[in-house]
Amino acid sequence: MSGILVFAEQREGKLNRVTYEAVLAGQRLSAQMGLSLSVALLGFGVDTIAQELATKKANTIYLVNNEHLQSYTPDGFSLAMRQVIQELQPKYVLLAHTYLVRDFAPKLAASMGKSLIADCVSYKLEEGNLTLVRQIFQGKINADVSIHDSAPILISFQAGAFRGDDVESGSAEVKALSVKLSAEEIRLQPQELFREAKQSVDLTQSKIIVSVGRGIKSQENIAIVEKLATALEADIGASRPICDSGWLPMDRQIGSSGQTVAPKLYLAVGISGAIQHVVGMKNASAIVAINKDANAPIFDIADLGIVGDLFEIVPALVEEIEKAKAEG
Amino acid sequence: MKIIVCVKQVPSRDAILRINETGTWIQDRDLAYDVNEPDAYAVEEALQIKEKLGGEVVICSLGPDRVQMAIKEGLSKGADRAIHICDPALDNLDALAQARAMAEVIGKEGFDLIFTGLQSDDYGFAQTGVILGELLGVPSATIAMAVEVQEGEKSVRVKRELEAGWFQWYKLPLPASITIQSGLNQPRYATLKGIMNAKKKEIRKVTLADLSLSRELLTPKQKIERVSFPVKSKKTEIIDGSAKEAAAKLVTKLKQMRVL
Structure with a gap:
């Protein structure tokens, strides 16, 4: 044949x-x-x-x-x-x-x-x-x-x-x-498959997820995104490099080696959208991306996008959300 | 324990990429470069094993002169010496052809372990470490989240990352080739002393003339003909204006979505 x-x-x-x-x-x-x-x-x-x-x-x-x-x-x-x-x-x-x-x-x-x-x-x-x-x-x-x-x-x-x-x-x-x-x-000896037990955060049930990526630049800046998550009453997630660096715990990781989520709203902040991340969140009902690179792959799957500096946009967004909530 | 760490230099992750006029590759003239991220973790893992068991860490990098930056970074952190495979004829080949050149050099050098990053940020072949194992006749394991050299240094245990949060330990006899996943350690920064010491360390250059590879073995079996930005599968509505304006518009949208 x-x-x-x-x-x-x-x-x-x-x-x-x-x-x-x-x-x-x-x-x-x-x-x-x-x-x-x-x-x-x-x-x-x-x-x-x-x-x-x-x-x-x-x-x-x-x-x-x-x-x-x-x-x-x-x-x-x-x-x-x-x-x-x-x-x-x-x-x-x-x-x-x-x-x-x-x-x-x-x-x-x-x-x-x-x-x-x-x-x-x-x-x-x-x-x-x-x-x-x-x-x-x-x-x-x-x-x-x-x-x-x-x-x-x-x-x-x-x-x-x-x-x-x-x-x-x-x-x-x-x-x-x-x-x-x-x-x-067969030179390799495989042992049993296992999962790390410490998976304590379940993001699969989250309604809103604010997720942070490499664009945040340093651990201190995570607080900026945490404020946004609080304002939106959202859970916080992250792309792999953030967890690798220990800026957020491993159980916040979304993607092929982390959790697969499908929230109503997924707000990706400073996430470029590498495939390893996208497979974990592409089924969100709505995807909003904030990224400085207009060619970042995250904009291929986002419903709404803001191209710009997250350090300006996120604080402005927190302010507008608080205002909207105060107005009821 | 002699560990060869293969290090690749790639365009920085936050570099804005542009496509060249012929549409055949990116414009690479003014690009900023970094060490491929998982390769930096591979260097750290090798250094930690050497600190525990003694031995030698040798950096091996293939690429043009600019990759010396990546090599020196490894030497500054504590690697003992380096091999730079440098020949225009070896650039932009497929993973198999490049691995053939590397395998010949590494085979002559001798080793207990080969570490590579699990994949490169540029071509993303995710194959070099596995092919090296095959060409050199040693076992391989990929996507390592932990590496433990066993007592007597005859074997190594590797914690492999599988999908969806699963892991599995494999035991391999040495010598072996292992591809390293980001996040398995905390890479160190080079100290000033390390940077000074690195200047005295050997970087051995190897060119095609030093290798016994036929032209046929180096002919790529796959070639990039054309590059393009991906066509968007979804119509993204871009919200414009100043940060404040864009934020206000987004909030209106979020209200419409009833998430606010």
Whole structure:
């Protein structure tokens, strides 16, 4: 075969829903390019996930069942996936750009002398020529990337690049595919997954969140935003760098490694809107952004924006809110 | 313990980016540059391990002459010496081609640990550390939030950040390559004494002529053809006027939204 192969991600026996985004990308490309579509599912005892995948429109679900794939390791997954690719000879291999894929896909690609085209947000197909669109400079700029390589071409798509809910239903055949792995090849020993217990602030139920980012410049300035939060009776959130610096506790962090929130109003102050942050707040009913850079990606998703100096705007805003509240 | 820390210099995060006339890259003439943020955490982690266990921290950076600023920052904080891979033929390649050049240098140098930041602010490949591990035949782990070298210095425990607040510890035999996440430590500032000491430290320059890489191995398999500002998916209403005017207008909107 010389088709499209999608990597299905599961961990601890649960399918990562973002897999459907990669499957949808595969469905679209397979229709446009006239290529067959297969999905590879790696794990141990994950037959029910294969059945779940088989309800989607694809030619074949390849179930790779091996005891050395029970717990995820980059060694096991990249060795197994390489054998799957050698067996199936796909033209394109599509993956969702998750933390797990980031951990093994560059290794898989390099082991075959390939260059993974990572974290793409869309593709363009012109006269049979595939171009990928990647974000560079933390989402501030898009780059059209051309491919100068032979099959297999490995591409990962950013979470949210495709709407997983739009994946087409159908029925695919499930086939077993065996790989050879030995214990010595798996150099890493994984331990149990865990969560930090100290998550004491739950921002998922907040109605209004005032969130602060790098633009605040110093810890002392956090007070400026806290005043705004008080005036709006809002909870305070933050982007990663603020928590990394210890200016606000880790449980205030919103984004891919923090909390995912959906308040009525999300007011982003001095937040540029890197994808890692955006995935945690894009479902807010209304997004207001205050940022000095008119090209900041946060303005791509904001409903309302003020371009300017937060150190002037936020105090003025607090004053106006107090005035409005006094007027009732 | 010998730790190689790969450091990249990238445009400052608050730099206002403009696109060049041909639309092929940004205008990079008057840009301000910084050390890539997670790389600064990688340097700190290496220094802390060295302070505990002894050994050597070597900074490795690939890029034009300007990256010496980033190298010197690491040396000023306490790294022992540096390798600067500097050749115009190595700029703007894909992650695989650049990692091939770095892997040859690092392989000859020898190491117990390689630290890289988990991704760069500019290209955002998020691949170099993992590819280095593969090319050098050592295990890798990504997005580390803690690194513990085990007794006897034969293995390392790495706390990996997963999504949605989950973590997982992995044990890797040494040598290994680990990509470092921002926030796992508090990077130090260079002291005046450190800055003075750094001037005496070795920065070894390596050019393409010192490497045995064929042209084919350095040919990028992916190329940026065109860059553009993202098309807005949502129509953002920009509120203009002075700070006071904009604030008043926003309050009116907030009332309409019934959040006030």
